[in-house]
Amino acid sequence: MPAEVVANRPLSGGHFLLSLRPKEAPQKALPGQFYMIGPQEGVHKKPFSLLRQRGRTLQFLLRRRGEFTAYLGSLPPGAVLELLGPLGRPYPAPPRHRHPLVLAGGVGIASLWSFLQRFGRRAVLLYGGRDRAELVLLSELRALVRKLLLATEDGSVGSKGTVVQLLEAFLKKEPPGGHILYACGPRGMLKALQGHEGWASFEAYMACGTGLCLGCALAHREGGFVRACREGPVFALGEVLLNEA
Amino acid sequence: MRLEVRIGPLRLRNPVLVASGTAGYGEELSQFLELSELGAFVLKGVSLRPWAGNPPPRVLQVQGGLLNSIGLQNVGLRVLLEEKLPWLRKRYPRLPLVANVLGTEVAEYRELAQALDGEVEAVELNLSCPNVRRGGLAFSQDRRAFARVIREVRKALRQSLLIVKLSPVSSVREFAPLAEASGAQALSLINTIPAMAVDVKRRRPYFPRVLAGLSGPAIKPIAVRMLYEARRATGLPLIGMGGIRSAQDALEFLLAGATAVAIGTALFSDPTTPRKVLQGIKEFLKEEGLKDIGEIIGALRV
Numbered sequence: 001m002p003a004e005v006v007a008n009r010p011l012s013g014g015h016f017l018l019s020l021r022p023k024e025a026p027q028k029a030l031p032g033q034f035y036m037i038g039p040q041e042g043v044h045k046k047p048f049s050l051l052r053q054r055g056r057t058l059q060f061l062l063r064r065r066g067e068f069t070a071y072l073g074s075l076p077p078g079a080v081l082e083l084l085g086p087l088g089r090p091y092p093a094p095p096r097h098r099h100p101l102v103l104a105g106g107v108g109i110a111s112l113w114s115f116l117q118r119f120g121r122r123a124v125l126l127y128g129g130r131d132r133a134e135l136v137l138l139s140e141l142r143a144l145v146r147k148l149l150l151a152t153e154d155g156s157v158g159s160k161g162t163v164v165q166l167l168e169a170f171l172k173k174e175p176p177g178g179h180i181l182y183a184c185g186p187r188g189m190l191k192a193l194q195g196h197e198g199w200a201s202f203e204a205y206m207a208c209g210t211g212l213c214l215g216c217a218l219a220h221r222e223g224g225f226v227r228a229c230r231e232g233p234v235f236a237l238g239e240v241l242l243n244e245a
Numbered sequence: 246m247r248l249e250v251r252i253g254p255l256r257l258r259n260p261v262l263v264a265s266g267t268a269g270y271g272e273e274l275s276q277f278l279e280l281s282e283l284g285a286f287v288l289k290g291v292s293l294r295p296w297a298g299n300p301p302p303r304v305l306q307v308q309g310g311l312l313n314s315i316g317l318q319n320v321g322l323r324v325l326l327e328e329k330l331p332w333l334r335k336r337y338p339r340l341p342l343v344a345n346v347l348g349t350e351v352a353e354y355r356e357l358a359q360a361l362d363g364e365v366e367a368v369e370l371n372l373s374c375p376n377v378r379r380g381g382l383a384f385s386q387d388r389r390a391f392a393r394v395i396r397e398v399r400k401a402l403r404q405s406l407l408i409v410k411l412s413p414v415s416s417v418r419e420f421a422p423l424a425e426a427s428g429a430q431a432l433s434l435i436n437t438i439p440a441m442a443v444d445v446k447r448r449r450p451y452f453p454r455v456l457a458g459l460s461g462p463a464i465k466p467i468a469v470r471m472l473y474e475a476r477r478a479t480g481l482p483l484i485g486m487g488g489i490r491s492a493q494d495a496l497e498f499l500l501a502g503a504t505a506v507a508i509g510t511a512l513f514s515d516p517t518t519p520r521k522v523l524q525g526i527k528e529f530l531k532e533e534g535l536k537d538i539g540e541i542i543g544a545l546r547v
Contacts (some may be wrong), residue, residue: 036514038514042514043306043309043310043311043461043462043490043514044306044311044514045513045514046306082514082515084514084515084516204301205301205302205303205304205305206304207304207306207311207313207513208512208513208514208516210273210274210276210277210513210516211269211272211273212267212268212269212273212274212512212513212516213267213304213311213313213315213513214269214298214303214315214318215301215303215304215313215315216301216303216304217298217299217300217301217303217318218301219300223297224297225297225298225301225318230273
């Protein structure tokens with residue numbers, strides 16, 4: 001469906017907040033779902049996590065990485081894009097007696113945002129990036145969660161190191177068993193979390209987002225492949241094998 | 246307005262199909278498109294036993310098209326017969342189904358045809374996939390092997406129509422008449438075009454199997470040319486495909502001599518494309534004052 005750009009706000013570290021208003025009222029998305037976004041009349045769309053939904057407006061947090069994201073970042077209000085979604089399997093709700101321990105690496109925060117809107121009051125968020133500029137919307141995040149801990153690789157804010165190192169330090173001080181992980185970030189980060197209990201959203205190169213093309217295959221621990229767009233993008237940690245993908 | 250077309254004895258309520266391998270077995274597409282709007286549903290290629298497919302990366306979006314190296318991942322014949330076909334039949338009892346079959350040896354194709362005969366309205370022979378090691382393309386480049394597999398499959402089919410999918414790598418002028426002489430009842434063309442991309446930083450082919458199949462708008466003019474060549478080389482009904490994303494595109498194929506067209510890669514960016522294409526065809530016929538789609542088919546003035 002066509003959607004109009006209503007705002008496109010640059011943030012630090014090459015991030016930007018793209019607000020789109022679809023011509024028809026969008027379906028209500030569940031935490032962790034994504035949209036395929038592309039130019040009108042274009043041949044291709046690419047998948048982007050929905051950050052949040054405000055009435056009829058859909059907001060996406062993106063980071064410039066290549067031509068496609070640079071194009072999206074350059075669009076002025078009034079420009080029209082084509083959307084397909086919401087798509088994919090969402091994050092399951094945390095069990096009552098478990099505290100969500102949420103790990104976001106870089107722009108992976110986008111996938112987790114609406115989960116935090118729903119369960120943030122019970123959640124601790126560990127959010128990391130290369131430097132201060134890679135961590136965005138911090139004051140809004142702080143208001144969403146019970147506790148926010150930051151990590152940067154250059155130590156410019158929060159603990160020096162990665163989110164995974166931050167997690168290890170955090171778990172040393174906490175009683176085991178009370179937490180369940182929710183994560184989204186680069187492959188290296190998700191790979192380090194595979195032994196934990198919880199859920200992660202996995203990125204994969206997608207051509208359709210709807211399960212048709214079988215392009216976004218991830219190797220499954222029980223053999224064969226699953227589709228990131230359809231069986232995922234959220235999988236239990238350990239369910240998909242990251243070394244083969 | 247009459248939109249019905251006939252592929253041999255098979256009646257299709259309209260000429261818009263989906264291309265094999267771009268719509269799975271219908272479950273996903275049905276969430277975006279009412280499948281009964283299609284002229285026929287063409288299932289993803291099936292082999293005797295399930296194939297896991299190639300390791301990722303499997304797709305790459307390029308200018309004007311898509312490269313894929315899926316490797317014919319499929320559920321295998323048994324699951325197709327026991328789960329996928331019953332699912333489609335139950336929901337869409339009047340929708341003609343086309344099973345696309347693939348193998349590495351003649352005996353496999355024959356066995357698939359025997360098992361599917363009567364279960365589907367038509368069987369489409371895939372002899373030209375660039376993404377598997379054996380079989381695949383080989384059958385469409387060797388005249389004797391090509392003719393033999395078609396003859397054997399035709400013998401195994403008593404009820405279902407035999408469609409042979411042609412490769413864009415071989416000469417249509419040579420292989421279309423050969424398919425006809427060997428027992429094909431209709432031809433579909435074109436399959437993806439063997440292509441390649443390079444990851445310059447890693448100095449490696451982008452795909453582990455090196456070659457991949459190119460589809461999408463970039464190949465449309467080539468597909469139209471081949472369809473036109475096939476039209477002049479054979480009297481068989483033709484199903485045209487390759488980069489169709491609008492009614493305009495579809496009409497090019499129909500005018501060049503296709504009895505039906507299939508939408509493939511365009512489903513990936515917009516799964517409702519077949520509906521839009523059909524709507525556009527209707528509008529065109531109306532504007533031109535035509536009452537029957539048949540007045541367009543092969544009506545190219547050369």
